[in-house]
Amino acid sequence: MKKIIFLILIWQIPFFYYGETMAGKLKVSTGKANENLSFKKAYFAGGCFWCMEESFDKVDGVIKSISGYSGGKMKNPTYQDVIYKDTGHVEAIEITYDPKKISYEKLLAIFWKNIDPFDKYGQFCDKGKSYRSVIFFKSDKQKSIIQNSVAEVEKRFNSKVVTMVWKFDKFYQAEDYHQDYYQKNFLRYLAYKKACQREEVLDKIWN
Secondary structure, eight states: OHHHHHHHHHHHHHHHHHHHHHTTOSOOOOSSOOOOTTOEEEEEEESOHHHHHHHHHTSTTEEEEEEEEESSSOSSOOHHHHHHSOOSOEEEEEEEEOTTTOOHHHHHHHHHTTSOTTOSSEETTEESGGGOEEEEESSHHHHHHHHHHHHHHHHHHTSOOOOEEEEOOOEEEOOGGGTTHHHHTHHHHHHHHHHHTHHHHHHHHHO
C-alpha cells in the first residue's frame, strides 16, 4: 500500500511543477542568461568590492552588480592570488544597468562619490595594488567621457587624481562567498566598514 501511495506521489510531481510554472510561481532555468539585450555593463574598482556592490545596488537603473577581479594577466585568479600575489588584478565590480534609466555618466558620478580619488596606495584601510581605484573603458567614447570626468574632479579639488583609467579586457567573477557579502554577512560587514572609516573619509572629501 505504501509503495502505491509513493508511486502516485512521484507521478504527480511533474504535474505540480507544470502547474506552478504556468502560474508563474516557479522559475525554471534554461541554462541561458535571462538578460535583456538592451542592458549594458560598466566596470569599476574602488577598493573593497563588498562596499562597491552596496553603493551601486541601491541605485535606480542598476540591474545587478557582481564582485570580481580585472586588470591583470592571470587567468581565473582566486581571491588569494589577487590579494597576496602580484597578478596585476584589482578588486572590481561588474555593473549591469539599464541605459534607459541611468546613463554611464551618472554611474561615473556615483563611482567618484564612493572612492578617495587621491589615494594612490589603495582605498581607506585597504592598501596594496589590488585595492587601487580604477575606471575601465570599453570604447574610445567611454574613455573620453572618463577623461573629461577626471579633469572635472581635478579642477574641483585642485589636486591630481590618481585613479587609473585602463582599457577593459576581462572580468573574472569572484568566489560565491564574496557575492552580496554586505547582505549575507550584515553585522560583520558593518563592523568592517566602520573600522575602515569609509563613510567618514567620504564625507570629508565630498561633503
